[in-house]
Structure formats: C-alpha cells, structure tokens
Amino acid sequence: MSAGAVQILTLIPMFAVFYFLLIRPQQKKAKKLQAMRDNLDVGNKITTIGGIVGKITSIKEDDIDVNVNGTSLTFKKWAIASVDVD
Numbered sequence: 001m002s003a004g005a006v007q008i009l010t011l012i013p014m015f016a017v018f019y020f021l022l023i024r025p026q027q028k029k030a031k032k033l034q035a036m037r038d039n040l041d042v043g044n045k046i047t048t049i050g051g052i053v054g055k056i057t058s059i060k061e062d063d064i065d066v067n068v069n070g071t072s073l074t075f076k077k078w079a080i081a082s083v084d085v086d
Contacts, residue, residue, distance in 0.1 A: 037080055
C-alpha cells in the first residue's frame, strides 16, 4: 500500500469523528433554535440574547415588538434567545 493511500485512509475516520462530534450537534442546535423562533406567538415571555426579558405584543415578518415594563421595544427575530415558561 502506498503512503498516499495510508494517509487518505487515516483522514477518513478522523473526518467522520470530527463530523459526528462537532458539526452534527451544532446543526441540530441551530435547527432547534430556528424552530423556536418560527413558533413565537403573541403573549410569549421571551429573553433576548442581550438578556432583556419581556412579553411579545406583536409579530411582523422579521421583527417582534416586546413590552418591557411598559416600554415597547422592537427586536429582530434572530435576537431571541429563549421562550420562558411561566
């Protein structure tokens, strides 16, 4: 067996391990986060990536309006980190 073939056969398992330990879990996490953002509803209590907590008052295509202590703030959907359970 040539040295080039041995190197290729060594790289294949290393790439497989890299894929299953790093890439695949990150893709699953991103898919779950996107599903959460797609299922936002008026009245949900949310936390933004900046740590602001409030209640959704309206949802537009890419923006949401959030009531924070009587003040209305507008955020992009990608800025929502989690939906909080009361």
